[in-house]
Amino acid sequence: MNRTIKVEKSVRGFMKVIFNRPEKRNAVNYQLMDELQSILAEAACDDEIKLLVLTGAGTDAFCSGGDLGEFQDLYTEEEAFTMLSKMGEVLYALAVFPKPTMAFINGSAVGGGCEIATACDFRLAKSGVRVGFVQGTLGITTGWGGASLLLEKIPGQNAVKLLMGANIHTAEEAKGLGFVDKIAESWEGFAEDLLRHETRVLMAYKKLLINKWEAGGLKGRMEAEIRECAKLWASDAHHAAVSRFLNKKK
Numbered sequence: 001m002n003r004t005i006k007v008e009k010s011v012r013g014f015m016k017v018i019f020n021r022p023e024k025r026n027a028v029n030y031q032l033m034d035e036l037q038s039i040l041a042e043a044a045c046d047d048e049i050k051l052l053v054l055t056g057a058g059t060d061a062f063c064s065g066g067d068l069g070e071f072q073d074l075y076t077e078e079e080a081f082t083m084l085s086k087m088g089e090v091l092y093a094l095a096v097f098p099k100p101t102m103a104f105i106n107g108s109a110v111g112g113g114c115e116i117a118t119a120c121d122f123r124l125a126k127s128g129v130r131v132g133f134v135q136g137t138l139g140i141t142t143g144w145g146g147a148s149l150l151l152e153k154i155p156g157q158n159a160v161k162l163l164m165g166a167n168i169h170t171a172e173e174a175k176g177l178g179f180v181d182k183i184a185e186s187w188e189g190f191a192e193d194l195l196r197h198e199t200r201v202l203m204a205y206k207k208l209l210i211n212k213w214e215a216g217g218l219k220g221r222m223e224a225e226i227r228e229c230a231k232l233w234a235s236d237a238h239h240a241a242v243s244r245f246l247n248k249k250k
């Protein structure tokens with residue numbers, strides 16, 4: 001079976017994690033969830049890795065969120081909750097990865113793709129790429145816990161604007177809202193600033209963040225968010241929106 005993620009480990013201390021489903025704009029399916037979970041678990045214990053860089057294969061997309069084709073047969077709240085909570089566990093593992101993480105948004109980041117970027121410590125984006133928490137246009141809310149993470153990372157008013165608006169923004173607009181840290185055509189320069197420090201220093205600062213999130217009950221808030229999305233998933237509005245997307249070109 002072809003792998004959905006490529007990894008490139010460098011002697012300079014970073015590992016690139018490349019979502020490799022460009023024909024589906026790097027959409028997340030069950031296989032990608034499993035592969036990402038394994039990669040995170042192994043990298044966390046690899047002393048040679050001090051920085052993860054997540055990006056997408058190709059030039060069109062970082063990640064287009066959940067694979068609407070693979071998940072179209074999930075109808076009930078409980079069927080949806082099983083899938084959503086599976087990826088919610090992976091997203092939490094990414095958020096609390098013990099070393100710095102960066103999303104290099106090389107192309108469209110929409111829906112759950114924005115949730116994955118949110119779970120990273122830093123977000124760099126190429127000029128003009130599309131960024132949008134579009135879940136609202138599908139009659140659902142963020143389904144993997146990304147909104148709870150977003151509320152930890154950018155000003156609340158800006159988070160609500162991104163979530164409730166469910167619009168597609170340019171990278172520049174997303175930077176203005178604090179979602180994108182830097183507009184850049186490459187991530188290496190930003191990474192060098194981190195790679196020059198001892199891993200234990202980087203891990204100590206990350207632990208402060210994780211402690212704050214644990215004290216604030218972040219995981220429980222993500223689980224409640226996922227349950228709300230599962231309820232909306234079962235709505236006619238959601239199933240109709242997915243059908244429209246999947247039939248748009250037929």
Ligand SMILES: CC[C@H](C(=O)O)C(=O)SCCNC(=O)CCNC(=O)[C@H](O)C(C)(C)COP(=O)(O)OP(=O)(O)OC[C@H]1O[C@@H](n2cnc3c(N)ncnc32)[C@H](O)[C@@H]1OP(=O)(O)O
Pocket residue numbers: 023024025027060061063064065066067068069070071108110111112113115130134135138141142143144245249
């Ligand atoms: C599961 C819940 C999860 C959550 O929030 O927790 C979510 O992520 S819900 C949101 C799911 N994602 C979307 O609604 C985005 C859907 N995709 C798009 O809006 C566009 O494809 C975009 C903006 C990502 C890229 O547009 P572009 O014009 O560059 O490409 P195409 O639309 O022509 O797509 C090319 C090709 O990829 C397939 N595709 C794209 N996104 C998905 C997806 N999310 N799931 C499955 N397949 C996807 C698209 O159907 C085309 O396939 P083809 O066979 O060539 O027709």
